[in-house]
Amino acid sequence: MDIIDDFIRQYNKEFDYYQKLCQIVASKIEDQLFKRGIKAIVTHRAKKPDRLKDKLLKRNEEKNYGTVEAIYSDIIDLAGIRVSLYFPSEREIIDEVINDLFHVEKTKKFPLTPHIPKHDKRFSGYWATHYRVRLKKENLTLRYIDTIAEIQIASVLMHAWSEVEHDLVYKPFSGKLSKEELAILDEINGLVLSGEIALERLQAAMSERTKKHNEINDKYELTNYLLSNIDKDYLNKIKLGDTYLLNNYLNTIKTLDVSELNSYITMINTDLQESVTDQLLNMLMVEFYDNDKIDLKNYFKNLHVSERKASGFESFVKCWVVLEKAVRDILKDSDSDVRRYMIPNFGLLKDKKILNNKEANELRQLRQIRNYLLHGIETPVDENLKNSYKELKSITYKVVDHVPTADIKEQLKSELDSL
Template identity: 35%
Template sequence: MGVIDDFVDEYERQFDYWEAAARTAHALLEAELTSSGLRAIVTSRAKSVDRLADKLQRRNRDTPYNSVADIGQDIADLAGVRVALYFPGQIDEAERLVEATLDVHQVKRFPPDGAPAAIPPGPTATGTNQPTATSSATPEHSRRFSGYGARHFRVRIPSSRLSAGQARYGSALVEVQIASVLMHAWSEVEHDLVYKPLEGALSTSEHALLDQLNGLVIAGEIALEQLQKAGDVRVAAAKTPFRDHYELAEFLRTRLSALGSELSDATLGRVDVLFEFLAQRSAATATAAAVEPYIDRLEQDFERRPAAAQLADLMLSADESRYNAYLAAMSAARHASEGRRSTAAISKADSEDTLALNEFVDAWVMLETRIRDLGELGDARLQSLQAQFRLLDSRGLITPEQHLELNLMRNLRNQVFHGRSAEVSPERLREAAAWLRSLTAEIDRRAGER
């Protein structure tokens, strides 16, 4: 047996491993895309044994493999994930989301900047191979359109995103492809035609027709981008409730872009939870008009504090019923990513964790209520927590040391209310609740002495 047969036999024995690794990356990306309000179709697969053997035989004819290790270094698409975006204009945002979710080792863009048109390198989330010589087999035909347009990533899944039972998938190299739904469809058609040498090389007219179809796909992508922009304008102007969190995300993107904010993977955050929170309160609150007053109050630290989290903070403002509604919204969000545990995931009736959480919520709401009732702070409901704390410090109602500790408490609160409550012990929550109650009483005393 040769090195190719050895590699294929070993891969066939490990097929279930690669398929599971692909599914794991798929689940993570799909959850992140969904919660951020990016419409996409996400699929995954482990490379079929037959296709792998065919691919290795083709590549071996050009550059013979000397060992199984050589093949392992050459083939990076044993596990693959495909992201087919509805709107091609969101590809940059999707790329940043991939970089934030997975460990990216290599990025390839098709076609490369300044390069001639490229043909798709492989089918269904397959390789990052360099374009083959297929297109040069008919030199009499010159492409008029740009060909395959996509982003390919070679990634590994971070250990922080894996459960104990999934740890072994952290070493798997996975390929992620991002392109529009139209471009993915065109690349499938072209690949299946040009990679079938037994049926003969394509004629000049067939290449010309594929080129023409590529032009139609590019025109379709332009139309989709215009459709996206038109939809953003419609949603921003509408007085009716958002139909889903995708519409809320489109509204936020439009408004933040108008304010000059640079969109990124972290800009929006858990829009699905925010939408669920708004919808649970009432239909009237899940509208652009209800969200609009808070937009200008956002602080421009979106990489650290996503827009959805900041908006939720402003809307919660000293209202215990709203805090409870937000916790319920986190529980109801259907697409929480693996490795991210929501606050409500721990909520068994009368459990130690839930009792400690309730104690912390009560203490925090009591503090916020007292701050809001201090007339000298103005309309605290429309101010960020950081701004409220600065005002307390400047008015002498808290000491600089208490200001620093209060910011630490704010970080703890963000852990609890924005998805990382599993990292906080009940003992820590109770200690924090006691400190918050003590601070509230001290603020009352100082305010009364003035």
């Protein structure tokens, strides 16, 4: 009892620390859900000291805590974050998000064992995934990187039911529940599981409506449409990625309907490390590129890039598009992936003696800069971007000189000269 009291006194002093950790984790998740077009409610809390003490007194009957440190090791949800999904089928995307954002110490899926219906409990209970995570090393979060937070993922319906069951069954304040009360809770669980099926049907119906109307209105519809129309095996091999960026570009070009988007979805290459949305963005930028019609400055402005910087970013990306067009034409007869997937293998430029080792290495670094620009992250300072742009343009001129199709070569040179 003294050990539990000592722990609670210490935890009271640290309560704000755990509350801040929750806030940091929840904020990171919310940011990624927004970018990926996932509808969910994210809540967080540090465990309340009074409720925590009640829990410890019960667990101590079995655990017989010997030290304060033993309690810290046992209670892993002092910092708790809950993600309540509108659509249960998006759990896999949340798994992608969490593994990208955090160091995952342990993943626990419920139910732990396959459910075998019994007379006293017919339904399978709690369906969710719990993650024990630590923050990755960042200057702003160094204070918190050694502390575990627990993230619980389930549908909005399942979280509501589990909250009711947890308080009534595991934390009863008015005595043990009767057989009838337990049966009613079981019945509600059955309704929740049916509700999750209904949510999945609703999601499919929304995708069909999008297809029928032949237009996508926002990133949420785009995410839903992609999840409903790409092969399920794709997401076992590559990530979905950031639908906010893809939707941003679709809004920029304003000329692509859903039926056309489908043709590009079929060309996604699961052998590449690039995400679904990055591949689609890359294909569409090359396919719909036109100096006169596509104003990429608007794309970058939507990423909150200043107008001055947006102009430099646009020139760099447009130069990259010219390079990619040139590489496609050079490799069209020798690289089957170009024909099938529209994604050229830049490594073949060195094999064909078009680029030397130094230039090939520079191109890899320039590709990373291009990706950073399109994602609006780690943007280089003006002078560095200017130098990188000069390097890219020089390499692109050299590659264009090897384009076998005369009219394409002249067109690409003209586009380069106009940048």
